[in-house]
Amino acid sequence: MVSIDIESAAVDFPIFDAKTRSLKKAVLGRAGGRIGTNSKVPIIEALHDISVSLRQGDRVALVGHNGAGKSTLLRLMAGIYEPTRGKARVLGKVAPVFDLAVGMDPEISGLDNILIRGLFLGMTRKQMEARVDDIAAFTELGDYLSMPLRTYSTGMRVRLALGVVTSIDPEILLLDEGIGAVDAEFLAKARIRLNELVERSGILVFASHSDEFLADLCDTAIWMDQGQIREHGPLREVLHHYKGRDVLAELESR
C-alpha cells in the first residue's frame, strides 16, 4: 500500500541569527523577563494549509515560481520535515532525488559511492551488488568507477548519481530538478531510464520548470504559490492556468 496523506499541514522555519541562537540569550532573556527587544525567533512560513492525498499510480507535476515551496513540499513528502502543524503520513519506500551531490564522498571510489548511495535510498547491500554491473554499463564510466570520486568531472558525477537513482525500485519517487550538466546524448539515454523508473514506482512527484519533461512523465499537477496549493488537478488545466496559455497544445503542435 503506497500513499501520501497530508492534512492541513504547515512548515515553519525558525530563523536563528547568531544572537538568538546562543544559550546566553535564552538564559538571560528568561531571567530578565520580557525586555522590549524581540526575544521571539522570527519564523518563515514555508508551507501552510497543505492538504493533499496521493495514491498508487499518481504522477504529479509540481509547478510554481522560485520560492513557492516546491522543494519544501517535496521534503515534507519525503519525511525530512515533519509538519509543525497538521499531519502527514507517508506509506511506502521513499526515494528522494533532490541534490545529486549530497551523500557522495569525494575521497572514495565510484563503486563505493554507488553502494553508500543505494543504502541511503533504502536498498540492501545485496540488491546493490546485483545492480552494480547495470549501473556501470549505464554510466559508461568503465575503469573510472574504481577511481576516487574527486577525479570525476561534474558531468561524470551526475551520470553516477543518475545511474544509482534510476536503478532502484522506489515506491514513492520524489524528483527535484537537478539534472543539468550532462551531454545531450546521455540525457536522451537517461530519459528512457527515467521513464522506466517512473513506471516501476508507485507514486511520482516531480518538480520542474521544463514543460516538456513534465508532459512526458506526469498527468496531474499541483501549482504551488506562496507556500500554498493554488490548484491541484489535471496537468493540462493547471499548466494552462499557471502559464496563462495552453502549453501542452503548443508542445503537441510542434
Add this chain to the structure above:
Amino acid sequence: MTTGDAAVAPPVAEEPGPRSWRRAFDDLRGGWRQRPLWGYLGWQDIKQRYRRSVLGPLWISITMGVIATAMGILYGALFHEPIQTFLPYVATGLLIWNFVSGCILEGSEVFIANEGLIRFLPAPLTLHVYRLVWRQTLFFLHNLIIWALLMIIFQQPVHWSSLLAVPAFAVLALNGAWIAVLAGIVATRFRDIPPIIGSLTQLLFFMTPIVWSYERLSSNPLAAYVELNPVMHFVEILREPLLGQDIVARHWIVAGVITVVGCGAALLCLRNYRARVAYWV
C-alpha cells in the same frame, strides 16, 4: 480505490504526532535496522582519516602507544610509581578516556556535522549516533592492541574477571549513545554548547584518575570530591577488569544509575525534539 485504502489505513488524524513515544522508538529501531549502512560508514570514516598513508589505521594504535608510553614514564617518575604497573595503568586509562571523550566531543556535533545528509536524505536521526559510537568503538579496538602488548611485556596478571570488560564496554557504549543524542540535539539548537562541552571535557581529563592514581590521593580529604566526577566511575568499571584488579561494586552502581537517568533524559529529548532537528541544522 479510496474505499479499499480506507480499510487498510486509519485516517491521518489518528497518526501519532511528531512528539510521540512511538515516533521516537521507531527512529531508534529504524536506525538500528540500517546496520549495514552505518557499519560501512563507520569503517569508511576511519579509513578516510588514514587514506594514502602506508600504515593506515595502524597509526591509531601507534599514536596511542607513543602517548601512553611517554605519559606513563613522565607521570610515573613524578609520582614515584613502579613502571611495570603504572605504564599499563596509564595506557588503559587513556584508551578508555579516548572512547569517552570521543563520544562526548563528537556527540555534541553529531547532527551539525551531518547537516547535508539530514536535510536531503530521509533517514532516522539515530543513524548518525550509531555511526558515531561504532566509529569510536573501532578506534577503541585499535587502541586495545597497545593494551594487549603492554600486558604481555610487563606480564600483568589476567583473571577470569577480565571478561567483565565486555559488559563494562557495553555500558560505556550505551552511555556514549545517550550523550550523543542529548548533547547533539541541544547543541544543534544552541551553538554555544560544543565549545562549552569542549572545555569541560578538557577539565574532566585532569579530574579523572588516568595519569595519576586514585589511591595516592585517598589520604587527602579532597579524595571525596573525585568521586563526584561521573567519568571516573565509567573509567574504573572498564579499567579494573582490563588490569585484573578487584572489581569495586560502587563504581558499577554509580555507572548503572547514570546510565538509566541519562537514557531516560535522552529518550525524552528525542521524543520532544527529534522532529525539530531537521529545522535547526
